[in-house]
Amino acid sequence: xxxxxxxxxxxxxxxxxxxxxxxxxxxxxxxxxxxxxxxxxxxxxxxxxxxxxxxxxxxxxxxxxxxxxxxxxxxxxxxxxxxxxxxxxxxxxxxxxxxxxxxxxxxxxxxxxxxxxxxxxxxxxxxxxxxxxxxxxxxxxxxxxxxxxxxxxxxxxxxxxxxxxxxxxxxxxxxxxxxxxxxxxxxxxxxxxxxxxxxxxxxxxxxxxxxxxxxxxxxxxxxxxxxxxxxxxxxxxxxxxxxxxxxxxxxxxxxxxxxxxxxxxxxxxxxxxxxxxxxxxxxxxxxxxxxxxxxxxxxxxxxxxxxxxxxxxxxxxxxxx
Numbered sequence: 495x496x497x498x499x500x501x502x503x504x505x506x507x508x509x510x511x512x513x514x515x516x517x518x519x520x521x522x523x524x525x526x527x528x529x530x531x532x533x534x535x536x537x538x539x540x541x542x543x544x545x546x547x548x549x550x551x552x553x554x555x556x557x558x559x560x561x562x563x564x565x566x567x568x569x570x571x572x573x574x575x576x577x578x579x580x581x582x583x584x585x586x587x588x589x590x591x592x593x594x595x596x597x598x599x600x601x602x603x604x605x606x607x608x609x610x611x612x613x614x615x616x617x618x619x620x621x622x623x624x625x626x627x628x629x630x631x632x633x634x635x636x637x638x639x640x641x642x643x644x645x646x647x648x649x650x651x652x653x654x655x656x657x658x659x660x661x662x663x664x665x666x667x668x669x670x671x672x673x674x675x676x677x678x679x680x681x682x683x684x685x686x687x688x689x690x691x692x693x694x695x696x697x698x699x700x701x702x703x704x705x706x707x708x709x710x711x712x713x714x715x716x717x718x719x720x721x722x723x724x725x726x727x728x729x730x731x732x733x734x735x736x737x738x739x740x741x742x743x744x745x746x747x748x749x750x751x752x753x754x755x756x757x758x759x760x761x762x763x764x765x766x767x768x769x770x771x772x773x774x775x776x777x778x779x780x781x782x783x784x785x786x787x788x789x790x791x792x793x794x795x796x797x798x799x800x801x802x803x804x805x806x807x808x809x810x811x812x813x814x815x
Contacts, residue, residue, distance in 0.1 A: 506530055507540055511558060511575040520568035531677050541567060548573040589615050639702045643684050646707040647672050653686070656704040657697055665703060666690070671712040673720060685721070687714040694718050734772040737779045738793040741767045745789035748782070768793070780805070
């Protein structure tokens with residue numbers, strides 16, 4: 495389960511109004527979502543948030559105003575947020591270095607687009623960027639994985655992947671048939687048919703310890719379908735266990751970080767929140783509750799509550815010893 499960081503979303507919100515103002519006739523929601531690298535559902539949530547942002551007073555004539563016409567949106571009042579973000583010299587240098595590094599990656603599909611972006615940023619930065627101390631850059635594991643995965647997709651080859659599963663804190667090795675690459679909330683994902691579990695799975699590239707292109711064709715079976723991401727990346731199945739938790743005030747952040755199906759204000763604990771979340775891995779839920787240090791209580795399922803209580807008693811016994 496993932497969630498966009500506050501910094502990522504704030505950057506996008508600051509850029510949205512100038513972006514819309516530059517398109518006075520409006521823009522299709524699908525096109526805007528593609529330009530910002532998010533799902534259409536996420537873009538709608540961003541626009542809903544913009545609607546309650548604006549100038550002090552927060553009354554009519556103070557807030558940013560938008561107009562929706564079919565599948566298009568346009569801004570009708572900017573509340574003064576009209577200037578696009580500008581890069582400092584250091585930020586421009588960092589971006590130039592990153593784009594040059596990206597161009598050197600094997601199997602880069604968008605090389606022409608990256609080259610155009612690099613030329614524009616370099617021209618805007620001018621001599622100030624050239625006068626900076628040269629930087630040494632190494633390609634990190636995520637970028638190497640991206641290059642290998644793209645190579646496998648382009649050649650239609652299966653991949654051997656060593657993958658870290660954070661919910662179980664373990665590393666697995668599996669052979670997958672790649673289907674497509676996705677960029678969601680700043681993270682690259684490979685959607686592929688996993689031969690180990692015989693199902694379609696999403697693999698975050700920064701959790702790949704190793705990935706190798708195999709000398710055999712990728713062959714996703716007919717039942718392997720790309721998932722619809724309009725409702726978000728994490729979409730639990732209806733038959734997965736429903737975990738009900740009561741969160742004390744310090745743990746209320748859980749409802750913002752994870753996709754919950756229900757949330758209700760409660761008085762016990764004071765200022766608390768009752769939430770329900772579906773997960774196929776009760777071990778993940780057990781570790782989440784343990785990590786909250788007593789700020790969460792399991793209401794359902796009973797076996798999970800018993801496991802958490804048993805682990806807490808065992809931990810206390812070790813301290814007593």
